[in-house]
Amino acid sequence: MSDEVVNLEHDVLLFDLDGVVYVGPNAVPGAVDAIAAAVSRGVRCCFVTNNASRTAEEVAHHLRDLGIPASADDVVTSSQAGASLIAERVATGAVLAVGGRGVWEALRERGFTPVPTFDDATVAVMQGYGPDVGWRDLAEATFAIRAGLPWIATNLDMTIPTPRGIAPGNGALVGAVATAVGRRPDAVAGKPGPALLLEAIQRTGAARPLMIGDRLDTDIAAGGRLGIPTLLVMTGVCDEAGLASAEGDEVPTYVAKHLGCIESGGALPLHDPGRWQRVKEGR
Numbered sequence: 001m002s003d004e005v006v007n008l009e010h011d012v013l014l015f016d017l018d019g020v021v022y023v024g025p026n027a028v029p030g031a032v033d034a035i036a037a038a039v040s041r042g043v044r045c046c047f048v049t050n051n052a053s054r055t056a057e058e059v060a061h062h063l064r065d066l067g068i069p070a071s072a073d074d075v076v077t078s079s080q081a082g083a084s085l086i087a088e089r090v091a092t093g094a095v096l097a098v099g100g101r102g103v104w105e106a107l108r109e110r111g112f113t114p115v116p117t118f119d120d121a122t123v124a125v126m127q128g129y130g131p132d133v134g135w136r137d138l139a140e141a142t143f144a145i146r147a148g149l150p151w152i153a154t155n156l157d158m159t160i161p162t163p164r165g166i167a168p169g170n171g172a173l174v175g176a177v178a179t180a181v182g183r184r185p186d187a188v189a190g191k192p193g194p195a196l197l198l199e200a201i202q203r204t205g206a207a208r209p210l211m212i213g214d215r216l217d218t219d220i221a222a223g224g225r226l227g228i229p230t231l232l233v234m235t236g237v238c239d240e241a242g243l244a245s246a247e248g249d250e251v252p253t254y255v256a257k258h259l260g261c262i263e264s265g266g267a268l269p270l271h272d273p274g275r276w277q278r279v280k281e282g283r
């Protein structure tokens, strides 16, 4: 095994939020100082979240409450990436919005008119999580999709954590509509798909981004599929056994116990230095 480490200078750090920066309302220990140190070195910190229900400003407000100097421009949500996917298909018009405030606001930012019911003027469907989404919303989406309109899902997370336990996530509600219409969404914005990270890279103008996350099958897979380096932190859902069984795009470039490794700006801890050496030597 080589003891060589790779000291890549990353111009933009893309952070997943839950399990990396915060858990529920509270900051992950050490995360605030590590991000502050990166910002003070001139590294752009951008926060990418599959959570579609909150607006970018609401997420930024939460980050500022924790002591992280973030503006709405530093936050990319799956609703915003979803609105971009709709803009690739239709230029303007009324979009059936299923989801919380984050879904509605992201559509407005992109120049669409979010509407709660389907009619002849509706041009597309965007489906994301919102705590008040109900049967009538899923029925409207079903009518619109069966009429042939493009259908974009913000993300397919099957579950979401709540203070009372695990609850159905957007993927479960997308599954209900998919059963009714007999097909899957035309596109999905959130990780592990590329749209969310591409939106963040485009917005920040990143040349050498690093994706930082706590989930192998979303954060690390999204970075791996795009061919950008990834850092897994063990402050969230992934344990040692999960890491040991990772394959393909879900194998992170770097692994660290927590975000303290980005604080100095030095070399990051390679997940498998021997593997890196083999790649360099073409073996």
Ligand SMILES: [Mg+2]
Binding pocket: 016, 017, 018, 019, 020, 213, 214, 215, 236
């Ligand atoms: Mg996470």
